[in-house]
Amino acid sequence: MPAANISDYLLKILLPQLPAPGVTWLQKQLDNLKTEKDFYLAFSVAPRYTGKKPIILSETDQQEAENLRAGFNPQNWTTDQVARALLVRAIPHETPEQYVAILNKVFSTADLSELVTLYASLPLLPYPERHVMRAAEGVRTTMTQVFDAIALNNPYPHDYLPEEAWNQLVLKSIFNVRPLYRIYGLDARRNEALANIAIDYAHERWAAGRTLTPELWRLVGPFISAENIKDIQRLLQSPENIQKEAAALALAESNLPEAKDLLSKFPELKKQLQAGDFNWQTVGEGAYK
Amino acid sequence: MLFIDPHVHMISRTTDDYEAMRKAGVVAMIEPAFWMGQPRTEAGTFKDYYSHLIGFERFRASQFGIKHYCTIGLNSKEANNEALAEAVMELLPLFVLKEGVVGVGEIGYDDQTAAEDKYYRLQLDLAKEVGLPVQIHTPHRDKRKGTIKSMEVALEHGLDPSLVIVDHNNEETVKDVLDRGFWAAFTIYPHTKMGNERMTEIVRQYGHERIMINSAADWGISDPLAVPKTAHLMLERGISEESVRMVSYQNALDAFGQSGQMQESDWLEATGIDQSLKYSGNSILRGGQTPSIETGEKDSRIIR
Numbered sequence: 001m002p003a004a005n006i007s008d009y010l011l012k013i014l015l016p017q018l019p020a021p022g023v024t025w026l027q028k029q030l031d032n033l034k035t036e037k038d039f040y041l042a043f044s045v046a047p048r049y050t051g052k053k054p055i056i057l058s059e060t061d062q063q064e065a066e067n068l069r070a071g072f073n074p075q076n077w078t079t080d081q082v083a084r085a086l087l088v089r090a091i092p093h094e095t096p097e098q099y100v101a102i103l104n105k106v107f108s109t110a111d112l113s114e115l116v117t118l119y120a121s122l123p124l125l126p127y128p129e130r131h132v133m134r135a136a137e138g139v140r141t142t143m144t145q146v147f148d149a150i151a152l153n154n155p156y157p158h159d160y161l162p163e164e165a166w167n168q169l170v171l172k173s174i175f176n177v178r179p180l181y182r183i184y185g186l187d188a189r190r191n192e193a194l195a196n197i198a199i200d201y202a203h204e205r206w207a208a209g210r211t212l213t214p215e216l217w218r219l220v221g222p223f224i225s226a227e228n229i230k231d232i233q234r235l236l237q238s239p240e241n242i243q244k245e246a247a248a249l250a251l252a253e254s255n256l257p258e259a260k261d262l263l264s265k266f267p268e269l270k271k272q273l274q275a276g277d278f279n280w281q282t283v284g285e286g287a288y289k
Numbered sequence: 290m291l292f293i294d295p296h297v298h299m300i301s302r303t304t305d306d307y308e309a310m311r312k313a314g315v316v317a318m319i320e321p322a323f324w325m326g327q328p329r330t331e332a333g334t335f336k337d338y339y340s341h342l343i344g345f346e347r348f349r350a351s352q353f354g355i356k357h358y359c360t361i362g363l364n365s366k367e368a369n370n371e372a373l374a375e376a377v378m379e380l381l382p383l384f385v386l387k388e389g390v391v392g393v394g395e396i397g398y399d400d401q402t403a404a405e406d407k408y409y410r411l412q413l414d415l416a417k418e419v420g421l422p423v424q425i426h427t428p429h430r431d432k433r434k435g436t437i438k439s440m441e442v443a444l445e446h447g448l449d450p451s452l453v454i455v456d457h458n459n460e461e462t463v464k465d466v467l468d469r470g471f472w473a474a475f476t477i478y479p480h481t482k483m484g485n486e487r488m489t490e491i492v493r494q495y496g497h498e499r500i501m502i503n504s505a506a507d508w509g510i511s512d513p514l515a516v517p518k519t520a521h522l523m524l525e526r527g528i529s530e531e532s533v534r535m536v537s538y539q540n541a542l543d544a545f546g547q548s549g550q551m552q553e554s555d556w557l558e559a560t561g562i563d564q565s566l567k568y569s570g571n572s573i574l575r576g577g578q579t580p581s582i583e584t585g586e587k588d589s590r591i592i593r
Contacts, residue, residue: 044386048549109336109380111343111387143348210593 006068006124007089013061013074014082018050025049026083033090036102043087043106043114047080054078071155071184072123084114085121096127107134112145119149123156131156136165139172147176151183158185167194170219174201180215181284187218195223199231206234213287214246218280221253229258236266242286244269245278290534291556294516295319295541296395296424296456296476296503299346299357300338301326306506306513307353313517316556317356319545320346321395321424323364326508332376335363339384347389356556358545360394360424361385368408369400378411385419391545392416394424395456398435401428406442413446421548422452424474427462429481436462440469454544456503457482463491467499472544476505477515485519489526497535501544 003009015023026049029042055077057065065072074082088106093099103125107118119138122131135157138150150157150169157169166189173180180186198219205212217235224232235247244266251263252273263270272278292315299307299320310318320342329335342359350357361384363377385393393416398405416423423443428435436455443453450470457476458466466473475491476482483491488502504515512518520537524530545551 040383041386044383044388047388109340109383111340111389112347113388115344143345145348 002064007086009068010082010086013055017079022049030090033092039091043084046083050079050083052078052080055082069123081117084117085124088121096130100130115146116149119146120154128160132160135161139169151178153182155184158189170194171197174213174216179284179288181281190219190222192223195220199228214242215284215287217246217250221250224254224256224259242283246283248273249280290314291316292516292537293317293541294504295501296321296505298323298507301508302513310513311353311355313514315355319358319391321360322362323395324366328367335377336380343387358389358391358551360392361390362393362396362412363408365397365399365405368405369402371404374408381415389550391548391550392422392424395426397426397439398428401435413443413448417448422545425455427457433461437465440471452547459483463495472499474501474503476503477519478505478511485522488519489523492528492532492536497532500536501540502536
């Protein structure tokens, strides 16, 4: 039977994978979260009772997650994370302000793996529009795991971040060599400002003789202009196939006649593109080996 | 050989130190909460300090393939500011049960004032309540009496000596500590604490049971490689490999492992440096740089 809400769903996937004392402990906590202190304590000690094993999900489980919350997929979550997400959803409170105050306190005293769980849980929390500043703060982190928790496989930024903060998230992903293809809703939120900053960054990397992810051009495709098409031309001269594939994919997304002409000059590449031999997903998967 | 440095203040150290420690075989470290060289004046700075230890410092160490643990407590020096101390005591319960917190520490006496005594005792009770080991800082001045008093108060509060690590010992205190059943830690720190030649003779005389060494490297003139350097000196000077392993690795693991928060598998089962972290950018390994420990020898004049 499908779960009625996110908490029911999380319990449904978690409980069969917990040791018996973990099940008893978690149910007792969820039934008895009366004060802030109860919550902080339970949140901290959770892994001692739940362990930290990867959650095993069937395809039906994953589909059910998607149905309950578009873009949510706990495929890479661990048992302690699911338990902590349940606890955060159950924070005892009376007003939205109080909920956010408690959430801020737990964020400000969190350890590394707690931070990861908190940011990954943002799309599941009540009062989602109140967590925008928190999500933008998460993007400023230096800790890779924390950054990944907010930027990758997480629908919250796509759904709620304003354009400036969203662009920072994407640019920082490029700068830190994080896989763009794992950013939820990337294509839907491409914009011209982002494309222009990405191109500037590409010039900077080329000037420094440093490597550059081919995924960057995914941001540029719809905004190819008479001015920046020379960057795509340069990309097509790359000795690396994956860079040429990125150039072809970017050109295919442009309505500019020059873009279509340029692609036609590389018939073999164009043929592979049309045959679906590569796409942004395969470029992303191949880019960080 | 693998080493654990069970007392080192990495917050004050550079990435060069992390790299050198990793190369020298340090696989795990414990960072006790202490003072920062100048007294803090706000409780909020303690909160940020504690969360830095369990957050960013843990992350920094992981980039060099080292497991970072910590002990959390109000140090004796800053316990003398009572208004501040009260506020800090309220913060401690938020942190002591976090993952990777292997004890309450470093606590104890410095000037041996009434205020130090008060907060030392309160923190012993806290450690007992949450079942964590205690890491005791013993005073520089009036050391022997201060050390004995630290232990007597711990016993008075019902702590099991097997859960208490008495730190910064020397030739004058070691017997008292071992005779009472406590763990005796030695800080290899130039000029003010132990030297490693003296340490070698202590192990020759007292053996390896319940003895461990650390660097306590911090913002002062100190040596983050004190544990591996001392271990090698001991081997050179005829201490058995088994004894060296006990004092530079196993005893620290056995003592702090009682917290349930530190297991050998934490580093033995980790495969080198976590690949997903290797390319982290902003502060440490800028813009996709490969960590130098993985690239081996390099031309030190060239910066890419």
